[in-house]
Amino acid sequence: MNRDHELSIDFAACDGHGLCAELLPERITLDEWGYPVIRDSTVPGPLLTHAKRAVAACPVLALRLTRARGRDQQPQRSLHR
Amino acid sequence: MNFETATAIAAQDMPVPYGARLLAGWYATGRPADLSDHLARYGPAPIDGAPGALADAVEQAGLTGRGGGAFPTGRKLRAVAGRRGPAVVVANGMESEPASRKDETLLDLAPHLVLDGAVLAASATGATVAHVCLPRTRADQAESLSRATEERHRAGLDPVEIRVHTLPHHFVSSEETALVSWLNGGGAHPRSTPPRPFEKGVGKRPTFIANVETLAHMALIARYGPGWFRELGSESAPGTTLVTLSGAVRHPGVYEIPMGGSARQALATAGGPTERLGAVLAGGFFGSWLPMPLDPVAQPRGAGVLVALPEDTCGLAETAGVLAYLGSQSARQCGPCMFGIPSVADDFAELAWGQPDTALLDRLNGRLGLLPGRGACRHPDGAARLATSALLAFGEEVVRHMQYGPCSRAGGPLRLPIPAGPPAAEEGWR
Ligand SMILES: Cc1cc2nc3c(=O)[nH]c(=O)nc-3n(C[C@H](O)[C@H](O)[C@H](O)COP(=O)(O)O)c2cc1C
Numbered sequence: 001m002n003r004d005h006e007l008s009i010d011f012a013a014c015d016g017h018g019l020c021a022e023l024l025p026e027r028i029t030l031d032e033w034g035y036p037v038i039r040d041s042t043v044p045g046p047l048l049t050h051a052k053r054a055v056a057a058c059p060v061l062a063l064r065l066t067r068a069r070g071r072d073q074q075p076q077r078s079l080h081r
Numbered sequence: 082m083n084f085e086t087a088t089a090i091a092a093q094d095m096p097v098p099y100g101a102r103l104l105a106g107w108y109a110t111g112r113p114a115d116l117s118d119h120l121a122r123y124g125p126a127p128i129d130g131a132p133g134a135l136a137d138a139v140e141q142a143g144l145t146g147r148g149g150g151a152f153p154t155g156r157k158l159r160a161v162a163g164r165r166g167p168a169v170v171v172a173n174g175m176e177s178e179p180a181s182r183k184d185e186t187l188l189d190l191a192p193h194l195v196l197d198g199a200v201l202a203a204s205a206t207g208a209t210v211a212h213v214c215l216p217r218t219r220a221d222q223a224e225s226l227s228r229a230t231e232e233r234h235r236a237g238l239d240p241v242e243i244r245v246h247t248l249p250h251h252f253v254s255s256e257e258t259a260l261v262s263w264l265n266g267g268g269a270h271p272r273s274t275p276p277r278p279f280e281k282g283v284g285k286r287p288t289f290i291a292n293v294e295t296l297a298h299m300a301l302i303a304r305y306g307p308g309w310f311r312e313l314g315s316e317s318a319p320g321t322t323l324v325t326l327s328g329a330v331r332h333p334g335v336y337e338i339p340m341g342g343s344a345r346q347a348l349a350t351a352g353g354p355t356e357r358l359g360a361v362l363a364g365g366f367f368g369s370w371l372p373m374p375l376d377p378v379a380q381p382r383g384a385g386v387l388v389a390l391p392e393d394t395c396g397l398a399e400t401a402g403v404l405a406y407l408g409s410q411s412a413r414q415c416g417p418c419m420f421g422i423p424s425v426a427d428d429f430a431e432l433a434w435g436q437p438d439t440a441l442l443d444r445l446n447g448r449l450g451l452l453p454g455r456g457a458c459r460h461p462d463g464a465a466r467l468a469t470s471a472l473l474a475f476g477e478e479v480v481r482h483m484q485y486g487p488c489s490r491a492g493g494p495l496r497l498p499i500p501a502g503p504p505a506a507e508e509g510w511r
Contacts, residue, residue: 011273011414011415011455011457012271012272012414012415012456012457014415015416031421032424033420033421035416037451037455
């Protein structure tokens with residue numbers, strides 16, 4: 001099955017270099033402090049090359065690209081309080 | 082308002098109040114239950130159930146986490162039990178929420194229910210050790226819990242080892258990945274997920290983390306079953322829950338009430354308001370301000386904490402104070418938390434005490450929208466929830482502050498129990 005990919009950011013690792021927003025402006029912008037804002041986390045096929053380039057360019061490996069998958073097998077990230 | 086008085090009300094001469102389960106022993110005897118009290122009342126924990134029996138019972142009971150997230154506990158038990166290799170159990174007794182005293186009170190009054198729950202969770206998940214985490218500020222309680230575990234050990238009650246720990250007391254140190262990090266020898270600050278603790282937590286093992294109250298409910302469900310648990314509460318919110326009721330109520334304290342009730346009913350448990358109320362905070366610093374007048378039926382989420390504030394308080398100023406505190410508690414790992422919460426706190430301070438310009442609300446709303454989901458943990462999400470609810474609940478005050486500047490009530494001392502002290506990151510995480 002040809003599923004979309006999904007973008008996420010490890011904010012504890014991210015230092016706000018901003019390369020991802022430069023390389024993937026279709027999906028990522030920067031907030032007022034220079035940290036990435038994902039406007040839409042899904043990456044359809046045509047954007048995949050750009051997304052992979054952005055992932056590879058992140059100096060602290062904070063940008064992640066995973067294959068989107070069903071969410072109901074495992075507990076969701078718990079809601080906390 | 083005196084938060085030191087927020088412990089359970091002694092009521093030796095009263096019948097056990099409606100809804101009291103975890104606190105039934107306290108109401109019956111008027112003293113904390115030691116091991117012999119506990120065994121006389123409940124007998125030993127039924128640790129010899131069939132595999133999966135506890136998770137089934139807990140799932141049918143509809144028990145949800147009492148640490149704030151309300152995640153279904155049965156599902157979490159099953160997720161940990163279903164992983165490979167021996168698991169680890171962690172009891173979260175940190176209670177970093179400043180307006181809450183329920184976990185501390187429970188651990189004082191019925192420690193063996195919590196320990197039973199930890200041991201039951203261990204046998205249900207195949208864990209050989211259960212860690213109980215308390216903040217360093219409650220070293221005395223940790224000491225008496227350690228003695229309680231030794232007593233159980235001598236009585237040959239527990240097939241697993243129970244270890245009691247004292248951790249840094251910062252607000253985010255009680256978040257589950259922070260506990261795991263500390264137990265693994267690191268700092269008590271949140272860590273990025275995945276892997277989530279249920280996949281790879283303490284010692285890289287699958288780790289079941291639950292609030293101490295959740296564990297105590299499990300100890301009763303294991304004995305009396307899901308049908309009994311559901312006799313109180315509602316279909317969608319079964320069972321009972323501990324609440325800390327404080328502020329302008331006649332008898333501030335920790336109470337046990339049926340789940341699914343309204344805020345008004347909960348406040349009535351503490352004797353009702355002492356004066357006209359100006360605002361009610363439900364769920365603590367990560368919670369929300371309830372619109373006034375209180376809806377007679379609406380059930381607030383995160384109702385483990387209710388703070389009733391009298392009419393002469395400014396909700397915007399209170400919120401500004403809490404947000405400044407939450408900003409100071411950032412572990413300073415994630416940009417959106419480290420910069421975003423203080424900037425929202427500054428906007429609120431300007432709104433409460435300054436001469437806000439017309440651009441403020443747009444800026445504030447924009448910043449609020451960029452907090453949720455942008456951190457290793459949900460600290461920024463909680464701060465955003467509180468701030469957003471303030472803008473809704475105090476809509477008229479916002480307009481007045483925008484037009485005329487600070488209201489006359491904004492100048493008074495803040496009523497919420499906002500801890501003073503240096504930013505968390507300056508005090509260290511180990
Ligand atoms: C910043 C932050 C602070 C938290 N503090 C506590 C706490 O003091 N006690 C607690 O039980 N859970 C706390 N939690 C939730 C825990 O991460 C975890 O979800 C909980 O202990 C799981 O137990 P439960 O399912 O029984 O609620 C906190 C979460 C966050 C994001």
